[in-house]
Amino acid sequence: MAVPGKTSRRAGIADVARLAGVSIGTASKALNDRGQLRDETRARVQAAAEQLGFIPSSVATSLLTGRTFTVGLIMTDHHGRFSLPILHGAEDALGWAETLAFVCDTRDDPIREQHYVRSLLSRRVDGIIVAGRRAEARPPLVLQRAPVPVVYAFARSADDADCSVVTDEAGGAVMAIDHLVRTGRRRIAHVTGPHGHASAIARVTGVHESLAAAGLSLVGEPWYGGWSEVWGRFAAAALTREHPDVDAVFCGSDTIARGVADGLREAGRRVPEDVAIVGVDNWAPVAEECRPPLTSVDLNLREVGHRAGRLLLQAIESGHTPGVHAVPCQLVVRSSSAPTLG
Amino acid sequence: MAVPGKTSRRAGIADVARLAGVSIGTASKALNDRGQLRDETRARVQAAAEQLGFIPSSVATSLLTGRTFTVGLIMTDHHGRFSLPILHGAEDALGWAETLAFVCDTRDDPIREQHYVRSLLSRRVDGIIVAGRRAEARPPLVLQRAPVPVVYAFARSADDADCSVVTDEAGGAVMAIDHLVRTGRRRIAHVTGPHGHASAIARVTGVHESLAAAGLSLVGEPWYGGWSEVWGRFAAAALTREHPDVDAVFCGSDTIARGVADGLREAGRRVPEDVAIVGVDNWAPVAEECRPPLTSVDLNLREVGHRAGRLLLQAIESGHTPGVHAVPCQLVVRSSSAPTLG
DNA sequence: TTGAAAGCGCTAACAT
DNA sequence: ATGTTAGCGCTTTCAA
Numbered sequence: 001m002a003v004p005g006k007t008s009r010r011a012g013i014a015d016v017a018r019l020a021g022v023s024i025g026t027a028s029k030a031l032n033d034r035g036q037l038r039d040e041t042r043a044r045v046q047a048a049a050e051q052l053g054f055i056p057s058s059v060a061t062s063l064l065t066g067r068t069f070t071v072g073l074i075m076t077d078h079h080g081r082f083s084l085p086i087l088h089g090a091e092d093a094l095g096w097a098e099t100l101a102f103v104c105d106t107r108d109d110p111i112r113e114q115h116y117v118r119s120l121l122s123r124r125v126d127g128i129i130v131a132g133r134r135a136e137a138r139p140p141l142v143l144q145r146a147p148v149p150v151v152y153a154f155a156r157s158a159d160d161a162d163c164s165v166v167t168d169e170a171g172g173a174v175m176a177i178d179h180l181v182r183t184g185r186r187r188i189a190h191v192t193g194p195h196g197h198a199s200a201i202a203r204v205t206g207v208h209e210s211l212a213a214a215g216l217s218l219v220g221e222p223w224y225g226g227w228s229e230v231w232g233r234f235a236a237a238a239l240t241r242e243h244p245d246v247d248a249v250f251c252g253s254d255t256i257a258r259g260v261a262d263g264l265r266e267a268g269r270r271v272p273e274d275v276a277i278v279g280v281d282n283w284a285p286v287a288e289e290c291r292p293p294l295t296s297v298d299l300n301l302r303e304v305g306h307r308a309g310r311l312l313l314q315a316i317e318s319g320h321t322p323g324v325h326a327v328p329c330q331l332v333v334r335s336s337s338a339p340t341l342g
Numbered sequence: 343m344a345v346p347g348k349t350s351r352r353a354g355i356a357d358v359a360r361l362a363g364v365s366i367g368t369a370s371k372a373l374n375d376r377g378q379l380r381d382e383t384r385a386r387v388q389a390a391a392e393q394l395g396f397i398p399s400s401v402a403t404s405l406l407t408g409r410t411f412t413v414g415l416i417m418t419d420h421h422g423r424f425s426l427p428i429l430h431g432a433e434d435a436l437g438w439a440e441t442l443a444f445v446c447d448t449r450d451d452p453i454r455e456q457h458y459v460r461s462l463l464s465r466r467v468d469g470i471i472v473a474g475r476r477a478e479a480r481p482p483l484v485l486q487r488a489p490v491p492v493v494y495a496f497a498r499s500a501d502d503a504d505c506s507v508v509t510d511e512a513g514g515a516v517m518a519i520d521h522l523v524r525t526g527r528r529r530i531a532h533v534t535g536p537h538g539h540a541s542a543i544a545r546v547t548g549v550h551e552s553l554a555a556a557g558l559s560l561v562g563e564p565w566y567g568g569w570s571e572v573w574g575r576f577a578a579a580a581l582t583r584e585h586p587d588v589d590a591v592f593c594g595s596d597t598i599a600r601g602v603a604d605g606l607r608e609a610g611r612r613v614p615e616d617v618a619i620v621g622v623d624n625w626a627p628v629a630e631e632c633r634p635p636l637t638s639v640d641l642n643l644r645e646v647g648h649r650a651g652r653l654l655l656q657a658i659e660s661g662h663t664p665g666v667h668a669v670p671c672q673l674v675v676r677s678s679s680a681p682t683l684g
Numbered sequence: 685t686t687g688a689a690a691g692c693g694c695t696a697a698c699a700t
Numbered sequence: 701a702t703g704t705t706a707g708c709g710c711t712t713t714c715a716a
Binding site (some may be wrong): 012013014024025028029032034035057058059060061063064065 | 694
């Protein structure tokens with residue numbers, strides 16, 4: 001009995017043609033449903049292809065057509081909290097293996113990035129998606145005069161002639177505040193990440209805007225600190241001391257929010273009865289394990305990736321769509337912001 | 343002024359040759375440092391290539407040589423907690439853009455997997471890495487008679503003639519227990535995930551083995567439950583009730599461990615003074631935010647990926663290395679298991 | 685030292 | 701309805 005499952009050489013279209021007793025050109029037509037062929041011939045060729053386990057080489061057709069149906073996906077955050085959803089969204093848009101993505105983790109190192117870009121260009125990718133790590137704009141990719149479409153996702157390009165897809169961070173903050181106001185909260189505080197961080201700034205803007213529209217104002221100043229739980233706990237303790245009447249806290253991240261939840265509980269406040277909490281990221285491992293589970297603003301990164309993928313395909317096929325495209329956030333309500341019981 | 347940075351068509355070697363005033367063959371030799379050429383000619387060609395921003399097409403050379411310097415990376419867990427470190431390790435092994443990886447997220451769907459495999463084969467990848475989601479063996483990939491090397495990472499192939507790289511789960515448990523015993527703990531309990539889960543089973547085996555070697559035995563039976571914090575909190579409460587003299591808990595995951603830490607604290611036990619805790623995964627967002635920060639068994643997934651990448655390259659270049667290759671775990675000590683103070 | 689030509693696997697235009 | 705041929709961009713003999 002022969003060794004199953006392996007042949008020494010991969011079957012090419014020439015082998016298929018030979019087995020089917022036709023010319024290579026005829027085989028090509030039969031396999032691609034083109035030209036005028038007798039049904040019997042078509043069937044015979046397809047049977048031969050089947051029998052040989054023939055899978056056409058896309059490298060040959062790429063050479064021919066100039067299109068590879070591959071894209072590069074450059075990611076800069078190696079923990080993948082932001083890049084992965086973007087990747088998944090992009091995969092959706094790229095049609096599940098129609099177009100395949102080379103994933104390149106640059107670890108935020110420009111040298112490595114340049115290295116990867118060159119490698120991608122040499123592989124003749126049809127386009128490149130750059131998935132950023134933060135809300136700040138990033139310098140555009142250095143393409144060596146190669147006319148390859150690029151779409152920036154999450155972190156927009158500093159050059160507005162480029163095409164970028166971002167989340168509407170300020171809009172997310174507006175959603176959070178509106179939700180709190182609509183569920184009866186009036187004394188709302190804001191605990192967030194480092195001063196000067198673009199995401200923090202955008203959210204603070206949204207917070208003020210939304211509160212002003214409701215005729216309210218923030219309890220105290222925004223509390224700037226870090227993105228950690230320990231900062232959240234610390235802030236909660238200080239907050240209840242300085243503003244005992246606070247009835248809601250909007251946090252710049254789920255991690256901070258979880259810290260705030262623990263801090264409030266330990267300060268004797270009930271969540272959500274006494275104080276409601278809303279976070280940002282809707283990051284399951286944090287939002288769902290929080291006590292109580294966290295209402296959170298989802299950044300819709302998957303949709304950002306999907307949009308980026310679609311814009312990239314469009315750029316490849318019809319043309320460039322410059323500008324910054326904002327994807328709205330989405331509020332996911334859990335127990336931490338249930339309406340006040342009273 | 344001309345539009346900068348873009349040319350309508352990509353420069354090919356023919357353009358370089360024309361600009362340098364040599365034949366295509368000569369240009370090729372000059373650019374690849376082959377053959378016998380006058381230094382001046384070589385320099386002239388390289389200058390021309392530089393000027394045109396020429397980047398050789400690897401699709402042409404792939405067609406020629408049959409090697410694409412690409413691999414497929416199939417991942418099955420879309421949150422990426424396991425796949426991402428594997429990807430990073432593999433990237434290291436694949437030489438930072440020397441060989442590029444197509445990332446395929448199958449969402450654990452066999453149909454999608456088959457789809458991706460076909461797509462990868464048509465792109466003539468040199469090999470495939472399959473990054474599994476759990477410790478259980480998985481059915482081997484269905485390759486349509488294509489002689490493409492495959493390495494399974496984390497979840498081994500059910501066929502032992504395949505090449506798999508896994509973590510030494512039992513060994514990791516041994517490390518945890520040894521650490522606890524060496525730091526003076528004697529009454530050790532084990533709280534883990536679902537009964538029947540392969541990872542849980544392997545760790546329990548290691549636990550018993552290691553305790554027996556130290557002349558000890560487990561406090562009670564292993565506590566099987568879920569992988570969540572809430573299970574950890576529940577287990578901690580029950581554990582302190584049933585075995586008040588427990589002085590250490592080894593947990594099947596960091597998430598469980600964090601729950602246990604909170605549960606113990608709320609039951610009035612001090613961690614690590616009264617009870618030490620060790621988790622598994624060394625997952626930063628959990629291990630570092632835990633109160634106190636968690637000692638944890640690192641699964642070394644990055645090394646698993648690295649090893650898988652190296653084995654794949656080896657399979658491509660020299661030959662197949664069948665069998666299951668185990669990568670040892672590594673204990674990362676933090677405060678939750680500091681030696682007893684008394 | 686350089687140029688010319690064949691060929692990698694495939695498609696498409698043209699010939700039969 | 702089927703076969704033949706040129707050529708995608710490049711490397712590599714072989715000839716000059």
